[in-house]
Amino acid sequence: MDHLSFKTVSVNKANADKAWVVVDASVAPLGRLASQIANMLRGKHKPSFTPNSDCGDNVIVINADQLRVTGKKLTDKIYITHSGYPGGQKRINLRDKKAKNSASVIEHAVRGMLQGNKLGAAQFRNLYVYAGSEHPHEAQQPKAVELTNL
Numbered sequence: 001m002d003h004l005s006f007k008t009v010s011v012n013k014a015n016a017d018k019a020w021v022v023v024d025a026s027v028a029p030l031g032r033l034a035s036q037i038a039n040m041l042r043g044k045h046k047p048s049f050t051p052n053s054d055c056g057d058n059v060i061v062i063n064a065d066q067l068r069v070t071g072k073k074l075t076d077k078i079y080i081t082h083s084g085y086p087g088g089q090k091r092i093n094l095r096d097k098k099a100k101n102s103a104s105v106i107e108h109a110v111r112g113m114l115q116g117n118k119l120g121a122a123q124f125r126n127l128y129v130y131a132g133s134e135h136p137h138e139a140q141q142p143k144a145v146e147l148t149n150l
Helices: 030-042 094-100 102-113 118-124
Strands: 021-023 058-062 078-082 088-094 127-129
Touching: 030 058, 030 102, 030 118, 078 094, 078 118, 088 094, 094 102, 102 118, 102 127
Parallel strands: 021 058, 058 127
Antiparallel strands: 078 088
């Protein structure tokens, strides 16, 4: 006689049901938007979430050029990179980085909220960010998602 009424289902790459979703970047500030996107990429919004597998959705972010931030972050938030050579440190503020490539701002924020290993890199590859409202993924029939918990 089977005493267990529920079986724990471990999702792997073969049986993960990965959907395509579209998120509008103009509806929420950067941090709130990035945390919701990171949860969708990880799959934490699904009841079959498995922490050691890529079971999240493919996320398409549109309107990245209409990204909002609060306070004085446009001038005070600094992104620092280093080339590895002496004197190779570069600094750029959020306003300049957004003017140069608005998609990279969202990608940088979401990458920082994912795991720092091979699984996080695989989940990050499921993110597609576009500056305008057009995207080339209509064949996948993505569903528009309203962000919650804002």
